[in-house]
Amino acid sequence: MLELYQFELSQFSEKVRLILDFKGLEYKKVEVTPGIGQLEVFKISGQRQVPVLKDGDTVISDSTEIAMYLDRKYPEKPLIPTDAVARGQCLLMEEWADESLGLKGRKTFLGALNQYQNFRTSFLPSDTPDLLKNIVGSIPGDILGAIGNDMYKDAQRGLKQDLEALCLILQNQPYLVGDEPTLADLTVAALSTIIKFPEVAYYDLPMDVTGKGIPGLADNSAYEPFFEWRDRLYAQYRQPLDNSNRGNGSSNGDDKPTSIEIE
Template identity: 55%
Template structure:
């Protein structure tokens, strides 16, 4: 069985989970413990960041490399178009999503974390020690502003608002971003938007209070509703709901690297 080394709250991991579900592939989620688990991950893959996919003896780090590997190794329901022009558009949008959109989304999360201590602890990996969660939750919200994040977050939010407006225009008369079928671009944009507004369904092992909630001024603005409605439909059509925290292929197990 495929094994996905992950943080449940990583939006780059969510991009890969969407692809795995779309392709109908069974996989086991392995939650990486911050610190020690990441050192083990480096020994296994050469990378400390998630996601990392293990397929038999094959170890593939990085969400883009994983997506390309899955499309070659499991070609049913391809996510990268074969037409050269559409392929170029898909890969370009996926790169934009990874290197610009996703990073700005993460910056926007900083503001919400500063305003809500419960959110700060919720976004930590489930394997984070309780004492560390307590310390993170106790950090004063004002500290986020005093560290100089204010201007960075303001610029990131403005960029995200511009991006979402453009995405709404693209999706106005077509079902997906590139072709009439979902591609890597769709799963990258949908997955990396997770922090803007968490999916409402039972797709993530997160507190119920976070589902359907998101960044104030973005998640609750009607202008962007077409984008979130599109993303919700993508989830409803292709993302597999969790069965239970203990079921195979649903809830994460602790990291176990041989």
């Protein structure tokens, strides 16, 4: 079985999970412990970042490289169009999403945690004692200072422009490139979850993230057409979390997530 070394909250791990579900491939999630667990990832892949996919003796790192490998090895339900123009558009949009949408989403999410106390406490684990919630909630905003807030505001402005552009592209067509979903659609959809998490549980986390999102973006009606499109794509292709087996960390509910141990 395919093994995905990942962080559950990683946008780029989610990108690979969505691609695997889109292709109907079974896989086991291996939850990497930040720090010490990344040493084991380095041993098998030569770098410490996730996601990393292991297919038998083959090890692939980087979400784009994983997508290309899966499309070659498992060509059913292709990710890349065959038409030259559509192929070029797909690859350009996937690269843009990785380098722009994904990074700005992460910066804005972290900035919102700093800026908004209620947003910060909403992402604490569900079993967090009330005393600790009150302590975390009482930390004043702007704890990152002017530099951190400037980065947050710049990223947020960029995301507003990106979301507006995506709404315009999808206004009169079902997908970002052509009439069938491609790698561009799956990448944009997955990387946008950190801006506004879907209403259905797809992330296996100790806190409930369903429906939560970055203030000013997730609750802005101007971007609702994009999020509705994203959630329809998810409903069609992404396997929702089985709440009866929550915490099992597997796409089919058979295996528990594994924290890597160093020998």
